[in-house]
Amino acid sequence: MSPEQGNEERTEQATPKRLSEARDKGQVAKSTDLIGAMGFFGVFLAFAATAGGFVSQTLAYLMRSLSTFGDPALLQGGYGQLFGGALTMYASLVWPVLLAALVIGVAANLMQVGFIWSMDPIKPELSRLDPLAGLGRMFSMRALFDLIKALVKLLLVGWAAYSGVQGELDSLLQVGFAEGTAAIVLVGRVLWTLALRVGLVYVLIGTVDFLYQRYEHSKNLRMSRHEVKEEHKQMEGDPQVRAKQKERQRLLATRRMFSDIPKATVVITNPTHYAVALKYEEASGGAPVVVAKGSDYLAQRIIAAAKAAKVPIMPQPEVARALYAKVDLGREIPIELYRLVAEVLAAVFSRKGGL
Incomplete structure (x- = not known):
């Protein structure tokens, strides 16, 4: 490759082959922020669903523990049973x-990239142990961007938490004057509001990060x-690719052929080995055209x-073999077959006229 080709600007979208190779190496667009937000x-939702049972069982346990705390049998056996419970x-x-x-985190990962099994990301590479390369990565533009992104995320989540607490200050001040159950309900409501605000901001951050990761991955x-042309040449030279292309072309030709059979004037047969x-x-004003042919x-x-299309079928072994071999x-059929085919067509038209 010439220097000009090596320095050529990358303006073309990645080909399916390039995307597949990157995926096999574990290189996909994925946002850990979105996975964290969904987790x-x-x-949050699981805790909210079980919070009532959590509080009631905790209170029941505390009441039971306090009522039996001075039990001589408990003192004699130690408090291991109590703590174990x-x-x-x-x-x-x-x-x-x-x-x-765990389930939602895995689901968020699968929604982004699907299932991938690749050992490439954890393979040891000597370049990762190079201290100079490590310093270069630490002070690169990418590292600076990641630092700024982390600070922005911290500020947004902090703002969501601060604004949520600030809006519930009056409620928090009332906790000290509320009775046990009322205080727990009040604190639970404040935590619900706070977690909801932080969670929504976190999901928003994760969504933006996912869109950016897709853009960065594509870029x-x-x-x-030149790379696209070279890949295309390699694909064309691959015997397996050529075989697949021929098979695809054959299937398309077969489908097209069968779609033309209902339009045929006659099907001439061997009668079992050939059909044209x-x-x-x-x-x-033209000669008859072969729209379908096959053997066995x-x-x-x-x-x-x-038969399904009610196209006339004429058993003419000599004509069928000649048409299959020569056309x-x-x-269109060649001149030397005009007389034989004309006789078949005359028989077909006379049969139709008789009907």
Whole structure:
């Protein structure tokens, strides 16, 4: 590659092959902020759903503990049983919250990039151990941008939390004058409002970050025109790609051929090994055209399609073999076959006239 080609501006969108290779290496557009925001909301909603049970069970446990705190049997056996019961209770209350965070975090990841299995991101690379390269990454424009982005996120989340607390100052001041249950309900309402504000801001940050990550990913994978041309040449030279292209072309030609059978004038058969469908338009002044042909299994399919479309079928082995061997699909019949085909068409038209 010449220096001019190496320095060519990358203006072209990444090809499907380039995108697939990047995905195989684990290089995808993904926002950890969006995953964190969805996980936060998962914890928030799960905790809100279980908060009533959490508070009631905690109060019941405290009342039970205080009532038995001076029990001689409890003193003799130690407080291990009491604390063990507390751990069991809190574990049963916390696991739904943690499970919700895990499930929603995984779901947010799958929604962004789908399922990917790649070991490339964790493969050891000597370049990562280079101290000079590490310093370069630390003081690069990318690092500066990430620092500014982190500060902006911190300020936005801090603003959401501060404004939420400021709006509930009067309620918080009333907590000291409220009774136990009323105080818990009041604090719960304040925490709900605060978490909702912070969560919405966090989701907004994550959404913006995801859109930016997609833009950055697309930009990093852009290609020069020379790279696109080289990739196209490589793809054309690949035997597997050529085979797939030929198979695709064959399937398209077969579909088109079967769609033309209902328009045929007659299907001439061997009668089992060959089938050739001809279309003749007297007004056009041209010779009959082969619109479908096939042997063995394909011939049987052509015959079946002709029967379904009520196209006349004429068993003429000699004519069928000659047409199959000498005339390509979509071509007019040659002059040497005019007489034989004319006899077949005359029989078809006379049969139609008799009907």
